Each structure stands twice: as structure tokens, then as C-alpha cells.
Amino acid sequence: QKEVEQDPGPLSVPEGAIVSLNCTYSNSAFQYFMWYRQYSRKGPELLMYTYSSGNKEDGRFTAQVDKSSKYISLFIRDSQPSDSATYLCAIPSGGSYIPTFGRGTSLIVHP
Amino acid sequence: EAGVTQSPTHLIKTRGQQATLRCSPISGHTSVYWYQQALGLGLQFLLWYDEGEERNRGNFPPRFSGRQFPNYSSELNVNALELEDSALYLCASRIRTGRLYEQYFGPGTRLTVT
Numbered sequence: 183q184k185e186v187e188q189d190p191g192p193l194s195v196p197e198g199a200i201v202s203l204n205c206t207y208s209n210s211a212f213q214y215f216m217w218y219r220q221y222s223r224k225g226p227e228l229l230m231y232t233y234s235s236g237n238k239e240d241g242r243f244t245a246q247v248d249k250s251s252k253y254i255s256l257f258i259r260d261s262q263p264s265d266s267a268t269y270l271c272a273i274p275s276g277g278s279y280i281p282t283f284g285r286g287t288s289l290i291v292h293p
Numbered sequence: 294e295a296g297v298t299q300s301p302t303h304l305i306k307t308r309g310q311q312a313t314l315r316c317s318p319i320s321g322h323t324s325v326y327w328y329q330q331a332l333g334l335g336l337q338f339l340l341w342y343d344e345g346e347e348r349n350r351g352n353f354p355p356r357f358s359g360r361q362f363p364n365y366s367s368e369l370n371v372n373a374l375e376l377e378d379s380a381l382y383l384c385a386s387r388i389r390t391g392r393l394y395e396q397y398f399g400p401g402t403r404l405t406v407t
Contacts, residue, residue: 188335192324214393216393223400224400224401225297225383225385225398225399225400225401226336226383226398227397227398228395228396228397231303231393255316260364270335270336272336274393274394278341278349280326280338280341280349281338282338282397283328283335283336283337284335285333285334285335287336
């Protein structure tokens with residue numbers, strides 16, 4: 183079993199929809215959880231990160247962690263065509279904090 | 294402030310050749326990470342350099358190697374290229390953000406092995 187699992191999609195939604203992107207992980211010791219966004223032909227950029235369980239909100243984006251289920255989610259409200267990108271979950275581990283990345287979910291928001 | 298830069302943008306090599314990829318971190322960042330992003334496989338950690346030293350290595354064969362220069366720029370070398378080495382190679386530098394290290398990625402070098 184891979185440490186971080188993510189459905190590659192693609193996920194296609196109409197503009198204005200609420201999007202739910204998810205990852206599962208195997209190591210219960212993980213404490214930090216990160217979401218990156220990668221536009222086509224660009225490097226990933228950090229969207230937001232959370233520590234331990236609970237929710238964190240930043241504008242239209244909400245990151246949620248459920249440590250009991252080893253499940254993390256990123257919700258996008260009022261999705262826009264400009265949100266079309268690949269979203270990668272990443273979980274840093276060990277003393278070096280090198281993230282293990284999920285495969286990424288391709289999101290397409292159509293007008 | 295300039296971001297992480299990588300060169301070349303694209304690189305086409307034939308099997309068995311060597312490839313050299315270059316990365317310049319954000320000014321003031323001393324750590325450089327290299328990742329391979331192959332189609333369908335996500336980002337795979339390759340190497341981490343900090344202060345000129347190799348600090349950690351991912352699960353890749355020794356023909357993947359690199360170095361970090363005194364100005365903190367870095368080079369990734371891939372010897373004896375194989376077809377499956379075709380991928381986007383990403384470089385990142387980092388800065389501490391609270392209790393975490395935030396990585397800033399460059400645009401990548403697309404390596405195609407024919």
C-alpha cells in the first residue's frame with residue numbers, strides 16, 4: 183500500500199460547483215498535511231497546509247483532516263475555470279520534512 | 294524576487310546518453326530538492342542538497358546523481374539514460390514557515406529519452 187493515495191481523476195465540474203478532492207494515507211504518525219496546485223507546464227505551488235485534525239479555511243478553499251480515518255480533503259467553493267489544475271496532496275515526514283506526494287487529481291471547471 | 298529557475302526547459306536525448314539539468318534556488322535559500330514527475334506516477338523525491346552536501350536520497354539508482362555549488366545552485370546528472378527516465382524534473386528550494394518547510398518549485402525540465 184502506498185503511503186499517500188489520490189484518485190487521478192479527471193474530475194470535471196461546472197463553474198460555481200463545490201469541489202471535493204481527497205487523499206488517504208497509511209501512516210498514523212503523520213501530523214502535517216499540505217495541498218499543492220499545479221497548472222499545466224508549471225511547477226506545483228503550495229495552496230495551504232494543516233496541522234493535525236480539523237479544518238482550515240482560506241478564502242474559497244477549506245482543508246480538512248480526519249486522522250481517525252486517515253483521510254484528508256480539500257474543498258473548493260464557487261469553483262472557477264481558473265481553478266482548473268492538478269491538485270496534489272503532500273505529507274511531510276521524518277526529521278527532514280520531505281513531503282510524500284499523492285499522484286494528483288486533475289480538476290476541470292468548465293464555464 | 295526571482296523564483297526558482299531551471300534550465301533547459303526541454304531536453305531530448307537518446308538512450309544511453311547522459312543528461313545534465315540545472316537549477317537556481319531563490320536567493321537566500323540554501324536547500325535544493327529534485328523530484329521526478331513521470332506520467333501517472335506523481336512526484337517522486339530524488340535528491341536533497343543543503344549547504345553543498347547531499348542530505349537525503351530517494352529510491353533511485355546511482356546513475357541519478359547531482360551536486361550543489363557554493364552559490365547554492367544545483368545540477369542533476371542522469372547517466373545511461375533509459376526510456377523510462379522520460380519525465381518532468383522539478384527542482385524546489387525551501388523556507389521555514391512556522392513549524393513546516395515550504396517548498397517553492399521551478400517550472401521544470403521536460404526530459405524526453407528516445
